[in-house]
Each structure stands twice: as C-alpha cells, then as structure tokens.
Amino acid sequence: MIPAGFSYVRAGSVQEALDELSRHGGAARLLAGGHSLLPAMKLRRAEPGVLIDIGRLGELAYVRADGDRIAVGALTRHRTLERDPLVAEHVPLLAAAAARIGDQQVRNRGTIGGSLANADPAADLAAAVLALDGVLVARGPAGEREIPARKFFTGRCRSALAAGEMLTEIRLPAATDRSYAFEKFSRRALDWAVVGVAAQARPGGVAVALIGMGPTPVRATAVEEALAAGVPAAEAARLAARGCEPPDNAAASASYRAHLAEVLVGRALAAL
Amino acid sequence: MRVEITVNGQPHTREVEPRLLLVHFLRDVLSLTGTHVGCDTSSCGACTVLLDGMAVKSCTVLAAQADGCAVTTIEGLAGQDGLSPVQEGFRQCHGLQCGFCTPGMVMAATALLTERPDPSEQEIRNGLKGNMCRCTGYQMIVESVQWAAANGGAR
C-alpha cells in the first residue's frame, strides 16, 4: 500500500534525465505515467532508491508525421493515442489498442514509452507496435539508436534497453492498408489481456502479433507465413500458438491460451 | 520536498515526503477525506479525482507528480446552488448504497460526461469500468449518469 522511501528528481530535459540515470546507476528508475511502476512500488515489488520523473518532458509528448513514418514521443499518453488524428489516419491499429487499455483513469496517465519499456508480456500497445513493425528509439550515454520492436522484448518484463538508456520515440511505418484488427480476451473488462491479437494487413500479407502467449509479446510467424503462402485465413489461424510457450497460471492454463490464440487470430483475420 | 497543489481552487504549499501518494496528501495532509482508498492495485477507482480536469486514480499518483497542478475532489463538486447534476442524479436514482465508492464513481462519471455529454448505456459502463461498486450491481449507477446527462451534464 505504501511505497518504500526514495529520493525524487524531476528531469527538465531528456539530457537531464540521462545524466541522472548515469549518476544513480541501477538504483534509479524513470517515472513516466507511473501506472506500472507505482503499483509495483506500493506492493514493494520494486524499491528503487531514486525516481527520475520524466512525466513533464513536453519534448517527448507528440505525434508527428516523419516522411512515411509516424513518430510518437515516448511520453504520449494512451488517451492521446486514442484521439490523435494522425494516429487514426495512419496507424489506426495503435488507437484501437490504446482504447482497450485498462480504464479511462489509467489511459489518462499511462504513456506509450512507459508501457513498452515495462515490457509486460500482456501489454496491448506492445502487440500493436509489434504488428506495425515499429522501431523504438533509445537514447543513452552513447547517443541514440533504433531498436526494431521485434528485437526489443527480450524476456518477461525485460527489454533491450541498456542501463542508462531511455525510450524517446516510437517510429511506426504509416500503414498503406487500413485493414487492421485488435482482439483482446480478458477475464473482466478492466483486466489485462489473457490473450490478445493485433493484426495489420499490408501489401502481400498480414502482420500478426500476440500478447499473453509467452514471456514476451511475439509475432505469430507461422500464421504470417501460411497466409503469405496463400493458406486460407481460417486454416492459418490454427497455427497461432505454434512456437509459443504460453504461461500456465491462475488467469488461464497454457492450453486454453493456445486455444484462445487460434480463435482470436481467426477472428482478427476474418475482420480484416 | 515542497509541492504546491491547487485543490478545489485553493492553492496549498506543503513540505512532503517524495513517496507521499496524492490520495494521502488529500486525506491526511489537507483533511479532505471524501476521496477514499479501496485497494492497493489501482483497480477499484474509489480514489478517483480530477487532475487538471482529467480523471486519475490518486492512489497511483505521487503528490510530487501533482506539483503545480489543479486537483478537483468530491468536496469541490457541489456549488453554492447545491449538488452537481451528477451528484443529484445519484440521489434521484439511488446510485449509491454504502457510499464508499461513490466519490470516485461521481468523479469518474463527471469526467465521462465532460467528454461525452450524451453517452449510451454501453459508453457509461465502459467509462466507469475502472470504478468498482460492491453494493448496487451498477444498473442504478448507469441510470444516475443518464439522469445527469439529461439534467445539466458534467457541470
């Protein structure tokens, strides 16, 4: 209920945040919307010594067109993704996923960067960014680098971000095909996905991403390859769980998750 | 650390621990006990307040994060002329029983009506899904919000 004590620094710029990160090393955590970190701290599952509050870095809250890509600042709130006209026009899948996150209160605070950096295997936005072949921009002491979404999620709540790095931007190729689908199955409307599917049609195929099907969000490559090879959607959907190692826990068994993945991928493909 | 937070129109400057949650700033520091704590996992919404006009769960916001912001709590909703339309709707339609979830529910409903002045039943239920009520089964809360929508809205 009560977080352990910590010292608090409010960063006035990205550079300041990076400086603070390098100064405090592993003891520090970045605080964006705080909707993953603060609950963990209240239950004392996380006890960082220093919180670097980046929540006010206006320079990271934006959605803009960048050539044939849409650039989304890491501190853009879920609420904005739901409503932003550029998102709606060019990456509507992202808006659909954002609208399914938690509740209005959470969406008012949570940020895309915070959600992705937390690397929860059931995060709705992760599915969308993965299916959109997004690229995550990390900035650190050594400068800026791009990490493809497919390489970003490295384990349960673990990402390719190096110590001292922070997410600054998410770059999403503007979808040329407006056919997309986001299917989420949760126990209650409020809950995290048991299994979720993001699907984005593109020239020559469909990108399909799954959440709740393993330690990280994953692409359903077997489905994608089958579709590319001309296998009918209903049949391809049966390959949804191939290669996945879904968790087996109180929320759902591994076998039920595998079954759900097939059903939801089938529905997503049918909706395209 | 020092924070300055405007609550229900009144600025308050206080020295606080960085870990102080906004809900405890309101309840324990300012003695505004209308905002309640019902869980510790950001699930129940009893602590919902408006932060710069947007509904947030004040148990999941540090007072430090609200520094320089404006907060509206349930105590700030009723005006000189009585209950707000949402409050009145809850009274007319029996949208509350024990009253513990009510402040958060009323704040969430107020935020909902600000954005959607004429919501459908489904939109009301969707807008309130972050607020748990154990007494009413929600239907009379939905009716309360519909009443408010027809009688002045978020005001």
Place this chain on the structure above:
Amino acid sequence: MVGSALPRKEDAALLTGRGTFVDDIHRPGLLHMVYVHSTEAHALITGIDAEAARALPGVLGVWTARDFAGLPPRPSVPGLERGYLAGEKVHYVGEPVAVVVAADRYTAADAARAVRVEYEPLAVMATVADALAPDAVPIYAPLPGNLALEQQVTSEEVAAEVAAGLAAASHRLRARLVNQRCAGAPMEPYGVLADWTGAGPTVWATVQAPHRVRAEIAERFGLARHLVRVVAPDVGGAFGVKSSFMPELFLVPELSRRLCRPVKFVETRSEHMVHTYHGRDQQQDIEVGFDGEGRILALDVTLTVNIGGVPDPVGIGLATLTSYMLGGCYRIPKIAARYRSVVTNTTPTASYRGAGRPEASFLIERVIDLVARELGRDPADVRKANLIQPGEMPYQTSFEGIVYDEADYPAALDLLLDELDYAGLREEQARRLADPRAPLLGVGLSTFVEMGGFGPTPLFEQFGYLGGWESANVRMQPDGSVIVLVGTAPHGQGHQTALSQIAADQLGVPFEAISVLYGDTAVVQEGTGTMGSRGMPVAGNAVRQASAEVADQARRVAAHMLEVDADDLVRTGDGYQVKGMHDATVSLAEVAERAFKPHLLPEGTALGLENTSYFEPKNLSYPSGAHGCVVEIDRDTGQVRILRYVCVDDCGTVINPMTARGQIHGGVAQGIAQALYEKVAFDADGRPLAASLEDYMVPGALDLPPYETHHIETRSSFNPLGAKGLGEAGATAAPQAVVNAVVDALAHLGVRDVEMPCTPERVWKVMHDAS
C-alpha cells in the same frame, strides 16, 4: 409514506464527500497500528526479530502473542479458544503474527516490513481432502483429525426413513456440488480506531453489531458495559464479513490503553483478501429419490465445510442454516442432513451475504434441474410439481421450528415465466442449436426461499447475541419533529430513509421531520445489529411499535387540549381536529410543546412524548421469489454472457420500492459474481491466488447485466409490518439461476454440471470434454 420511492436521507453527506468512515476520523496524537501477517500456510514460529523495526524513528513498539497473553481469548468456539496473534505456530497465510505501532501510517508500513519472522514449515493441508486424509497433520492442536465439528442435523430415525424413501423411489440420483469460497470484499476494508480515555475506550469500528462488540470488549477488559463506547460510523459495505470478531477489535483498544494515545488500524485491500474472513466453501454430497413426474420423495445431504485455519464460532455452525433450508420452496417429505466442519490451512470462513442459506438454495435448485434433466422434463414443470401451494401456508417444513410464512410460490414462478417469455426462449434455443454459428442459448430458473428477520432470541443466542429482538426509541421533540434511535447498524441499506417512512405513517409527521440515529452505543439504548435480513422485519416493527405508542400519547395530550375524549379526535394534515368541528383544531407542534408543560397537563401525566419498544420476532420470516437468467455461450471461447436477468421477489411489505430495488440488484450482482467470476483460491502450498482486486474477480460495470425486477407482495403474518426482509435474497437466488442457465445451454452435449465460477476456460473445457 410506506410504499413510496423516496430519495434517501443518507445521500446528501455521502455524495459530497462528507460521510464519516473510520479512516476519516482523526484524533489528536493519533497512532497507527499495522499487522505483520504470516507468509506461511502452516509453520512453527521459531523466532521474531523486531529490533530493526523498533529502531526506526517514529515506531512506538512491536508486540507479539506473548504480550497479550494476559487478555482472555477472543470470542471463540468453546474448547477451541483463539488468541489475537499467532503464538507458537501459524495456521494460514495472512494470520496476524505481530503488531507494530508508529506515529504515521508510512512509518508503520516500513516497520512492519522490517520485522523478521522465522518459520519452520509444516505439512500444508490446503484443502478439505488434504486435511481429512489419514496421514494429515493436526492443524489445530485440540483437533487430531482436523474435524472441528461433525453434526447430525437430523436424527437416526429420519436418516433411516430417508434411506427407505430413497430405496422405494422409482428414480434416484447422486450428485456432488461445490459452493466455492468467496470474499465479501466490501469497498471499505475493516477499520478500527480506539481512544482509551479515563475509565474505558471509545472504539470506532466498521462493524455490523456495535452493542455486541461493546459487550465482547467489556468482557475481555473486565469493564462494565457503560464504560465502553462503540461507534459504527458510516460503514462502507459489510455483507456479513464485518460481523466477525477480528483481533483488531481488541488489540487496538488495548494498545491505546497501554500507549495512552488514540490508535487506528485500517486494513489494506491485499490484507483484507487474506485476513478478513471469507464465506461459503461448502462441498455438497447429495442423493435424491423422485418419481416419474419429478416429485421429490427423499433427500439425503452431507455437507463438508472448509472453515479455514482457526475455527470461528459462527463459521463452524453455518451449515446448520444450510441444512434447515434444504427443502427450498418444495414439499419434500423426508430430508436427512449432516455436516462436517473441517479445519484447513486457509483463511477462516464465516458469514457472507446469506450465510448458509444461499448454499442451500443453490443445492436444491441444482437438484431440481438435475432431476428434470434425468427425466427429460422441463425444469419449470418439475418445479411446479414440487412447489408448496399458497393454501398450505404457514408451512411446517420437515425441520422443527422452520415454518414458512405466507407466500405464493407458484404465482412467482408463473410471473417469471411470463416475463421471460419462457416458451419463446425455448424456441429460440432450439433455433440456435441448429445453427452452428449462433451462440448457444440457455435459460436457468431459481425458485428460492431463504430466512430473513433474524432472531428470534433462542436462535440468535446460539450465535452469541444477547437477543434476537431489535429496539427503537422514538422521541417527539417540543417542536413536533422526531428523533428515532434504533439498534441496527446499517451499512448501505438506507435505514434512515425506510425507518423514517415507517415512523412517519404511524406518527402523522412529515418524512422530513424525522431523524434516525444508530450505530453508537452511547446514544442508542440497546441493539442487536444489521445482519440476517432483519432491518425491516425486526427493527421496522420496533420503530412501528414505538411510533404508534408515541402517537397515542400525543393524541391523549391533544384530547386534553381540545377538551374531548381521544376517540372524538381525527387527524388532520398537521394536527388534530374534533370530529365534525372544523375550528376545534390543534397542531402537532402545539401538542408536542404542551407535552413538556406539567402545569398545563392533567395531574399525573408523564412529561414528554417518548417510547422505547423492543420487538421480538416470534419466528423467522421467509423472503422468496423466482429468478430467471438467460445466457448465451460463445461456442469458441466458452465465454458466458448474460442476456437477461429477471427477478420476481416477495419480500412482503415493500417499504421503499427504490431502495428495495437497490438491495435486489446488489444481491443479484454478488450472486452472478459467484456464478461467473469470483473464487478465493489457494495453491497446494496454501498460498492465496486471489489476494488483490487484480486477482479476485469482483466484476465491474461492463461485466454485469441490467436487471429486470418485479414484485409479488404477500404480507407476512409473522410481524405487524408484514415485511420479510430482502438484503440477502438476490445473493441467495442468483448463483443457481446463472449456473442452471449455463448447464441448460450445454445440456445437448450431455453436460450435467459446471462448477462455479463458470469461467470461460472452465465452460470451454466442459464443452471440449463433452464433445
């Protein structure tokens, strides 16, 4: 006023953030108490190191079991006395092991984390089966076999008759049903604030029976009751779980006494889920004999209740109430019942909305459906073949002392079938069955009856209460307004409103001119409390009786003022008038003021207009009705969606239709939650799997349907008001209405049962296994 849908008096404060819940109360010098809870399900405590905690600035102390060894035990099962903190061993995860007191809640939380408890693990028995296994280790020392109670509810002769009845029946079947463990989960967790000033403590607590709590505190501390004041302020829901005697009710005043400062304890939600007692958790083994028409001839039931790690004096015997209600609203000639209450390494169980009766209604309503299925008959027809008829009321059941009051069970079912368009639904069901793309449709019925209006005293004494009556004091003020003091302690039921309506009718004063106060032992004369659907049938009658007496007193004063016999007066809008004489009037305010003027009253007239009445119910009341649920099931995922939920309730006299509707909605919501969402589960090591609202599935606004409510109003002859109560009816009726609908939708696959909660995964698995 009775029968009017008036908005509530309670709401103005609650809607503006001006309610007063325990955690809202502050006292100068307030300290905060926090528990250290067991992290082990079954273990010996080998050491507690509190040095680091004590060293934190702001910490006043850390106390363990031995520090409270001088206090008499908590209210306990005789022979199974329980202390306040775990001593040599812990019996479940969440059992309090130590308490910490600090100057603020943040420091207290830090200190509790800093207390190191060392455990030597013991074998864990997380289930009843484990606890009853031949090699089980005794959990609670005095109980070698972990069997806390084995009760033959009915005699050996009855058992023999039932055995003969079963043998003679043309049809019989057996079933095992499970009524899973649920958490009350009121939105406000448990809280206690105590300030021991002078000779005794004032205790603000989230409780349902403040006078009983006062008696228990006084007894523990060797105080006369007048020295202890217990206040139940606004209470944020209770649902039975705030009627258990949690250790904090005693530890907080004791620490206030020792520290000479006020002390507050407020449970966190995570703590609530493992610390405050759960409900239900009953396994039901059934054999039923019936004829070709579905008429039930004999019923044999063995209940096995998981009462958790430390036996609770209420929890240990709740299956008695289940047993008494096994016949439901049916004419069942022979019922044999027995139960076992078993100790396991889990949080204790006790009352939860309905407390034993929902389990019975679930059992018999599932049995009726099983019988119907076995015979290939419609469940509505099988119900009709068994229902007790209105002409048989009051109906003596096969259990001595269990006599149902007036009701028309067949009319309730007929109204329900009509509202549902039952025949139409059956056609739609067949149509969908033929269309593999359509979701499956199921219809479930639940014709239920439960007990309300607890006492009478002999019954309630068994649960440790002084009586089963309720008290009301009605005082007219000198201006004609009225204060009512009542012994109930509501937590959302709206007693200020409903009791004002009752008093207004008796007194002839406006609703607005009445205030109802409760929940404070220093203010209210005596009281029993709010539980067991007793508000209107018991307290309502006490208020009615006291109000009628005060009205009589006022009439006598008015008669004196108008110089006529009381019989010659008629009531007017705001006072009295002499029959036939329009100008011979006196207002109630004038009468009220006169009642305080001894020199203007006849010699010997008692001053004031006041009466205290105790209403002792002669019998329980029996709220009943018929609920119906229509579900559709996603053939691919197993997800159940409720399309319609229709209620027909007979709670006798309806005092306020709006709050009555609210009570039904809330009860039904909890019943649906039990049927589809909620279960307090533990892993094999006794670790809780639902210790937060993220993991315990309290449903939200999108997870529950709208409800259609209808009433049949059959007054009970058991009390003058004719009310039966309805706080628990919805929770009693709903689980089996939903489960019967789910099973109905899957019946074509040969499915006969789906265990609660009917989660998508469970339903999918049942479908998968069946097809």
